[in-house]
Amino acid sequence: MNIAVIGTGYVGLVAGTCFAEIGNDVSCVDIDEQKINMLKSGKVTIYEPGLEEMVRRNAAEQRLSFTTDLAEAVKKSPIIFIAVGTPQGANGRANLDYVRATAKAIAESMDSFKIIVTKSTVPVGTADQIKDWIGAATAQPFAVISNPEFLKEGAAVEDFMKPDRVVLGGDNPEALDAVKELYEPFVRTGNPILIMDSRSAEMSKYASNAILATKISFINEVARLCEQMRADIGEVRRAISLDRRIGPHFIFPGVGYGGSCFPKDIRAMISMGGDEPEMFLLKAVEQVNERQKGLLIEKIKRHFGAELSGLTFAIWGLAFKPRTDDMRDAPAITVIESLVGAGARVQAFDPEAMEEARKMFGDRIQYTHRNYDALHGASALLILTEWNEFRRPDFDRVKKLMMHPVIFDGRNIYDPADLRKLGFTYYSIGRDNG
Ligand SMILES: NC(=O)c1ccc[n+]([C@@H]2O[C@H](COP(=O)([O-])OP(=O)(O)OC[C@H]3O[C@@H](n4cnc5c(N)ncnc54)[C@H](O)[C@@H]3O)[C@@H](O)[C@H]2O)c1
Missing domain, CATH: 3.40.50.720 (NAD(P)-binding Rossmann-like Domain)
Incomplete structure (x- = not known):
């Protein structure tokens, strides 16, 4: 299967490489010429355990290529992933400029039916917007699938190769089937591929990051109270983690969460809620985190x-x-x-x-x-x-x-x-x- 992945960052490069690893022919596209030239010369632009070796091997075996030529990659690929950045924009909203530019560029290059899969983390309702943007720029038929990515940096290859679950959102059964088939080699041990509507898929990603960030802010707030009351958060953490309803993950105190996802995704979720429903809990999660830093x-x-x-x-x-x-x-x-x-x-x-x-x-x-x-x-x-x-x-x-x-x-x-x-x-x- 020919696949195009637009955006060759932490998500796009890992996804493209892992799709090549299971035998697909993948074109990784980026507008950053320097990045593409480095990748072409075998130099991986980010540090991610296991990635460089996998990129080199798949490139050498000619299943993985790097290009700035989006039109060519789109023309030869029936399935196109969008994995460009969605950084924080005005008032905490997700900035969709790169997604919109990519959708438009795909539309202008399409010469047949295409399945466009959104891997970037995008606000609920974006799949409908993407349909509008593409529909306005082409008469070719297409389907849009929401496929939020749950990998974590530092273990991205492992997470992509063995996901806990794959989430696919959309309303075109053939397109959903085609993307599901693409993912089947990654879930041979029985982890589920969940099919749902695109809004629920988009929301799943934000809700997942929000609960993880909430756990971190929660334990950090308890840690502050421990200092005040002269209790030991290490002992407290051990005691609560043994309750199976709570578990041991994501309750380590520290200097606050950071990274390219939690801060911006929490803010995007707060802004999605707006005045109604006001996201009281997530506002507190963010405040606790800022104080913790x-x-x-x-x-x-x-x-x-x-x-x-x-x-x-x-x-x-x-x-x-x-x-x-x-x-x-x-x-x-x-x-x-x-x-x-x-x-x-x-x-x-x-x-x-x-x-x-x-x-x-x-x-x-x-x-x-x-x-x-x-x-x-x-x-x-x-x-x-x-x-x-x-x-x-x-x-x-x-x-x-x-x-x-x-x-x-x-x-x-x-x-x-x-x-x-x-x-x-x-x-x-x-x-x-x-
Ligand atoms: N980093 C993570 O751990 C992670 C995990 C899950 C989901 N996500 C989401 O995935 C998306 C990508 O994140 P990332 O960390 O890989 O971002 P990144 O900044 O590392 O990479 C984005 C890439 O897209 C490229 N790009 C931008 N506009 C383009 C265009 N018009 N055409 C082609 N390429 C273009 C950029 O040059 C860049 O290389 C974001 O929405 C993020 O929220 C990230």
Whole structure:
């Protein structure tokens, strides 16, 4: 089957590569010429475990190609996926400019019946809009299917190859069948392909992200209360996670959620509701998250006083979560901006996100090649992303390199008692009242 995937980012590149992996001929299209040239030369533009090897292999076996020529890719493909970005627009609404431009470009290139599948996260009702946009620009027949993507960055290939479920929304039975068939190799272990109307499919994606973000804000709020009441969120989390109705996932306290999806999707959902129904809960989820991003700075100021200028802070972890280079809306941005704004010096390390950080902060902060190098002369170390390689450092070495042995752990990766025994002043989330 010939397939076109428009938009070659975290979702489009992974989806296109995985469709090629099961034997389809996939054209990945992007307007970013530089990105396409890099992909053509075998260089994967994002960090995602397992992706580079898979891209190279499928490209070498000529099932996966990269192009900026949307018209050609559309002409030869009966199924076309839209996987372009839907960033936050005015008043928190999802910005559909890229989706609209893509729909129009597809319509102008179509020369036969096409199935257009929306993988981008789009507000409820967008499938109808896409039909209008395409219908206005072509007389060719077509069907629009909503197919929200649930993969997580850091495990995107694995999630795509073995999805918990596939959601397809639409009203054209033949088109739904064709897309269902495409997905069947991914659900051989029996996970379901759910067929529904497009509005419910679109809503499923937002509702899924909203409940995950709610869990994070919930545990972060309980963690704050733990600090106040001198309870330990680690113990509380263990106790509640053993209740099967609650479970162990997504209840780890931290410095707030970030990334390219939760913040914008929560805001988009709030704006979908508008005044009626006002999304009271999601507004609170967002507020709690914004406050949480400032928690380490509050702790730093309680320890050092309000005057931070002249102090040096080491930061381990910049990406919004481990196993990705994505820094979009990462809590590290808020923390670094606050420190730099207060006149402090920042020395940062991340295993994968250094290039992204450089684009964002330029020479306003220092970048180091290894995590230990960031510690030279630091008044404190901040842990902002729970990369595995930060979990068991040589603490004697850490202490020797730092000016003061102070750690602000935004991900609770160390044991407070151990750290204190080693001579560190240690602050974490919901486990002390510091
Ligand atoms: N990143 C995730 O983890 C994730 C997970 C599920 C769903 N989503 C959703 O999937 C969509 C894509 O997200 P992403 O993270 O892959 O975005 P991204 O920014 O990494 O990639 C989007 C790509 O689309 C390209 N593009 C924009 N306009 C184009 C056009 N007119 N023609 C061709 N290419 C165009 C851009 O150049 C870019 O390469 C969003 O709606 C997002 O909400 C993302």
